Amino acid sequence: MAETHSLQDMRQQAAITAKVFIQRDYSSGTMCQFQTKFPSELENRIDKQQFEETVRALNNMYAEAEKLGSQSYIEGCLACLTAYTVFLCMETHYEKVLKKIAKYIQEQNDKIYAPRGLLLTDPIERGLRVVEITIFEDRSLTR
């Protein structure tokens, strides 16, 4: 519950110093991948390694969501045969993975980013354009 308080506090009370945007990496096409380049604004807040690990994990999950495998082919053919009405009833594979991603981001926020005064925003809330990292005011300096 302590972590919960901190998340809520940061959203309501703490002043936002800056926002960093991790842009998309299009080198492998239109697949949803984010750049792993470490932004300079985060240098004194978090480990480069940690950050890269988070982004890589996100990239892997998005790759899994968009993967063209036998399962997606079967789903696609079945959907076509039913005039795609199954999309109205069933949760698609992509949506399942998005839920997993949301959980992962929340977990990362709780364990790693919130204690450092950072907050990751789920890219789906920004139209899968960017990973927004909000940098909150460092209260330990003001106290």
Next chain:
Amino acid sequence: MKNCEYQQIDPQALPTPTPTPPPHHGNDTEKKKEPRRPRRKWEVFPGKNRFYCNGRIIVARQSGVLPLTLGLILVTSGLFFIFDCPFLVKHLTSCIPVIGGVLFVFVLITLLQTSFTDPGILPRATPDEAADIEKQIDNTGNTSYRPPPRTKEVLINQQVVKLKYCFTCKMFRPPRTSHCSLCDNCVERFDHHCPWVGNCVGKRNYRFFYTFIVSLSFLTAFIFGCVTTHLALRAQGGKGLVFALQESPGSAVELVICFFSVWSILGLSGFHTYLVASNLTTNEDIKGSWSGKSGEDVTNPYSHKNIFINCCSVLCAPMPPSLIDRRGFLPADESAQTGSADIELPTLAAKSEINVCTQGTKGLLESAALSPLLSTSCPQGKPQNAHSCPETSPALNSDPTSEFSKGCRGNHTSSSHDDTSRPRHTKARSKKCRREALHIPNPAFDVPVSPTSPDAAPDSKARSHKGGSLTPLH
């Protein structure tokens, strides 16, 4: 690393909290205090789209000739079932109405899905993102009077692809994304804006569109064949075609409609089959992006070099989610930042917010959505007047569009922060846009009436599609 400072902060001990009204709780006291009911994102959507059934259904502002398409299909199929089926069942087989019925249902369902599905609209950049990008552009630009370059180059599968900056949406467009002037949205994997279905065809609804035209070609060919057989059977025994037509006048209408449509629809299906097999979009094909016309050795970087894999990746890939989250509620944080927060945060709300916060912002919106608060279902035809800077270039867009977007840019920049809030600001913005728009010539008004048919394939068949399908009206 600094930690623990954050975990021990007591929310009550801190100075004046930023008033952040929660979207809602299902708590009556909150509802009474809040002057406005919580709004869903579709209500403030800046593109030119219309929403029905509380955001579940999305169509373009200009429905184009969708009613005509529906009408033609319903009328032709209706006449088929009324006039031809009884005769053919008696003289041939009862499979005919069954096959016809299945095809008809398929066509109708896929047509409605194409028209009512979000084609892959990209939500516009938030003000913070836009500022960040502008900063990056200015850094790399030069100090002379010439405006800084608004393109970015990326290397995709050893192919250089230029990403353009969209002035309306304030972001660099992802590859294969194009801004549709009629809908005023950036659409992913933009194929074309189809007036026949009254919507853009993009990443999310291309498979519906393709299934629609393929099943429509089957249906048209099937009806055409059946009607011909019917009339031939009736005209047997020396009675003559005129006699047959007099006996079954509906068949005459069907014959005319089908005869003129079948060639163009078959042509269109063939063209799109080619596009699917080579993983191209109509937009790319028409612009010749990968055809190597400039003499360079360019190949399509998105193609998997295998027809089967290309087809599967276009038609059977996992269905991407809608990025615009139409039915989500406007987040409280953004309302507060734009200065529209006009209520104090009650302590009761603070407590419940703690519980809600654990799920993250999206969870907040989802839990809010589950609350039984909400009002109307199916507010029919609520048009969105948000950014009514009518983009006046014809539907085959991107390059001309960016020119016009520049004209409206100043206007959008000044009021971009209002994207997620007030109808008051929205109206003011639309008034400003209308004044600017008056100076811009407006050929687009011709588009719905005599569609420039963005389906226009480089062959003549599609042109006859446009001409031919309109002929029966005379």
